[in-house]
Amino acid sequence: MTGEGRKAAVTHLAYLDAGSGSLIVQAVVGGVAGVAVAAKLYWRRLVTRFRRQPTDQG
Amino acid sequence: MTVPDTGVRVEPGSFRDPGNRVFHRAGEVLRGLDERSARDWRALSASDLFRDLTAAGHLVGTEELVPTPVDVPWAAVLRHDRIPFVSHPYEWSYAMLRDAALLHLDVLRAALEAGFTTKDGSAYNVQWRGARPVFIDVGSFEALRDGEPWAGYRQFCQTLLYPLLIQAHLGLDFQPFLRARIDGVEPDQMRRLFAGTRRWRAGVPTHVHLHGAMQARHADASSSDVRAQLRAAGFSRELALATVRGLTRLVRRLDHRPGDSHWTDYQRTCAYSVPDRQAKEDFVDRAAAATAPHSALDLGANDGRYARIAARHAAYVVAVEQDPGVVDVLYRALRDEGEGRILPLVMDLADPSPGGGWRGVERAAFVDRARADLVLALALVHHLAIGRNVPLPDVLDQLAALTEPGGSLVVEFVHPDDPMARRLLANKPDGLFPDYRWDAFEALLARRGRVVARAELPSGTRTLYQVVMGG
Numbered sequence A: 001m002t003g004e005g006r007k008a009a010v011t012h013l014a015y016l017d018a019g020s021g022s023l024i025v026q027a028v029v030g031g032v033a034g035v036a037v038a039a040k041l042y043w044r045r046l047v048t049r050f051r052r053q054p055t056d057q058g
Numbered sequence B: 001m002t003v004p005d006t007g008v009r010v011e012p013g014s015f016r017d018p019g020n021r022v023f024h025r026a027g028e029v030l031r032g033l034d035e036r037s038a039r040d041w042r043a044l045s046a047s048d049l050f051r052d053l054t055a056a057g058h059l060v061g062t063e064e065l066v067p068t069p070v071d072v073p074w075a076a077v078l079r080h081d082r083i084p085f086v087s088h089p090y091e092w093s094y095a096m097l098r099d100a101a102l103l104h105l106d107v108l109r110a111a112l113e114a115g116f117t118t119k120d121g122s123a124y125n126v127q128w129r130g131a132r133p134v135f136i137d138v139g140s141f142e143a144l145r146d147g148e149p150w151a152g153y154r155q156f157c158q159t160l161l162y163p164l165l166i167q168a169h170l171g172l173d174f175q176p177f178l179r180a181r182i183d184g185v186e187p188d189q190m191r192r193l194f195a196g197t198r199r200w201r202a203g204v205p206t207h208v209h210l211h212g213a214m215q216a217r218h219a220d221a222s223s224s225d226v227r228a229q230l231r232a233a234g235f236s237r238e239l240a241l242a243t244v245r246g247l248t249r250l251v252r253r254l255d256h257r258p259g260d261s262h263w264t265d266y267q268r269t270c271a272y273s274v275p276d277r278q279a280k281e282d283f284v285d286r287a288a289a290a291t292a293p294h295s296a297l298d299l300g301a302n303d304g305r306y307a308r309i310a311a312r313h314a315a316y317v318v319a320v321e322q323d324p325g326v327v328d329v330l331y332r333a334l335r336d337e338g339e340g341r342i343l344p345l346v347m348d349l350a351d352p353s354p355g356g357g358w359r360g361v362e363r364a365a366f367v368d369r370a371r372a373d374l375v376l377a378l379a380l381v382h383h384l385a386i387g388r389n390v391p392l393p394d395v396l397d398q399l400a401a402l403t404e405p406g407g408s409l410v411v412e413f414v415h416p417d418d419p420m421a422r423r424l425l426a427n428k429p430d431g432l433f434p435d436y437r438w439d440a441f442e443a444l445l446a447r448r449g450r451v452v453a454r455a456e457l458p459s460g461t462r463t464l465y466q467v468v469m470g471g
């Protein structure tokens, strides 16, 4: 239930704004290959964050 | 009007994409394109995609004005075939919305295969020629950048898929949802509607719950970053196509029929005797022939019997009916006949579509779109005057306002002692409608136009009039 109500701003996306979440979910909807893409995306993000963390806290 | 001198009228419903804009001039529907949109158009118009979609009637006929007019601020100007009557998705029946969704997906699939995509995914990209949907937003095509998901998916969900899910899974009419929200229903709202065990219905776990959760989670991420990340992670055109196939399968599965409603078997249960019906059909046919109308409106059209008679003489007929189930049955019948000149619409005439969107003019109100040379109001007036308590003079004012000057109104008066009128009156306090009488009705008609034909039906409780409206 993260963000329900709290992030009401997401519901007012601009007309030609594809919406970040809406882009990612399409990968998942596209079947097994898509899930793999989404997983890779998250994995890369995780790694990036992990690498950055020490400096981020400074 | 700000620029009456050049005769240009900018279409108030076309400003969401700053790169191109529809305007009207001298009866023509034109679209101005900026440099970038002009490049997209030239790539599109040179493609097989454009040729095939146009030939199949899936894309509105479009050509470029050469040379480009110099008195407008655009890099290129297109001329579109005119859509005979512009309607809004909340005026469509369920099967119409579903067919519009399928057309949009089909156009997108063909585009992706040809190396194009569409910038958006809105139900408003589709209009109708009779019972045939047509994609009108030629400005929406652009070159596909490989590795990118469909930018229109969110809009497709909000204006097409979600309304279909609401009706198919919950049995709620979708029209009020779309009428109330110009951008459609948001994932966040959908999640609340589809809580509990409903979350497992077809299409709901992914397109509603996962989608909503992802939006909330990525609210702060910019979509260009996400695009780049998806491309780096290997998103491909094949994946985009798989998504479109999945959506198409889902929409096909949502083959729901709005319940058999009260009027669906009207033609079977109504009070018409065979001689009455024959006399009525003859009268309408003669009145339509005498009017030789370009456009016709059938108000309270039910199964469309009289809309079809009007279509013998008119170039285009809009058949308006309040009952969404009845309109759905009519639409399916017309679609299966391949009818291109009768457009069925869901509309309560006691509460017709108001103007909507920016300044209330982005989506034009029904009464501002619907003037016709021939207006049929058959066995309708008693529904408004008795059923909805609209004063009889106001009913006639509205009918007159819908009829072009010099055009014909064909109206049926159901006498208070007719069984159908009695049924409506029985639900109201006694003596509530003292003015609902044929002599009062005729006096009101005479004040608004010239009665050129009049016929009493054999049963003796119904009278038909053809009135040529002032001018």
Ligand SMILES: C[S@@+](CC[C@H](N)C(=O)[O-])C[C@H]1O[C@@H](n2cnc3c(N)ncnc32)[C@H](O)[C@@H]1O
Pocket (backbone or CB within 6 Å): B263, B266, B299, B300, B301, B302, B303, B306, B320, B321, B322, B323, B326, B347, B348, B349, B350, B351, B377, B378, B379, B380, B383, B384
């Ligand atoms: C008695 S039937 C007449 C059908 C057809 N016009 C005929 O003459 O056989 C009345 C029709 O008008 C429709 N109707 C009643 N009130 C309406 C309203 N406020 N707006 C639009 N349609 C309405 C009903 O749903 C029904 O289909």
